[in-house]
Amino acid sequence: MGLDEDERKKWMKLTGRDVNFSIPLEASDFGSWRNLLNTEFELERPLQLKDNINPHLKKLLNGSGLNLSTHAPNHITTERMDLLRVCNKILDIHVIEPPWLSEFSGVMRSTYGPVTAAKTIYEDDEGFLIVVSMPFADLQRVKVTWRNILTHGIVKISCVSNGCMPIIKRQDRMFRLTDSAPEHCPQGEFIREISLPTRIPEDAKLEAFGDSTGTMLEILVPKHHVGPEEHEVRVCLRPSPWSERTYVDLTEALV
DSSP: OOHHHHHHHHHHHHHHSSOOOOOOGGGGHHHHHSSSSSGGGGOOOOOOOTTTTTHHHHHHHEEEEEEEESOOTOOOOHHHHHHHHHHOOOOOOOOOOOGGGGGGOGGGOOOOOSSSOOOEEEEEEEEEEEEEEEETTTTGEEEEEEEOOOOOOEEEEEEEEEEOOOEEEEEEEEEEEOOOOOOOOSSSEEEEEESSSSSSOOOOOEEOOOOOOOOEEEEEEEEOSSOOOOOOOOOSSOOOOOOSSSSHHHHHOOO
């Protein structure tokens, strides 16, 4: 092959093979099959996706370059048809479980998220209540801020973890950390950003409280009021700063 060095590198990057690779004996017939015309194959209409498949999964598959449309164009290749046929079958999803899950039964098997700074959001007509678990965290150094982006609000929690201390003293005993895979948050600073379903009012006053146990943080976030809202405007009897007329103090004028 008359390829320069850059072309060879591109080939290896795209295919993962050396330029001088050889086709295995068991795949020797692939070349003749590959060059057959599409008309020599009986194309099947791809099966429709089941309605109960997670829509988020469909989005991920489509976003990865897989066309999951059930309407195949006339010029579609056999390889793409095979790919569509596989993708449109019922997907058997095997969720990768964390290693500690087998040690639990009951509701703990339905949990999702970290230990420190795990959140649960509650809601009523007036606002949101964000409950954040803060074990092994220094609540005295917690900082809560918020901001809005175009579509929703974000509450940001900055804190310092004091978990996984290398040495713990209890009475006259001293214990050293020997666990090779500790499940608590290690020591150091961390940030958790919590997205809300709506924007936060620009004049909102958020409140954050620590509970009596010192292991929970509750954040109150007000909502936008629904429907027309009437606001009172403060009336100032002094002239407008944009007025061209000279201001006259009536008290001084009467004297």
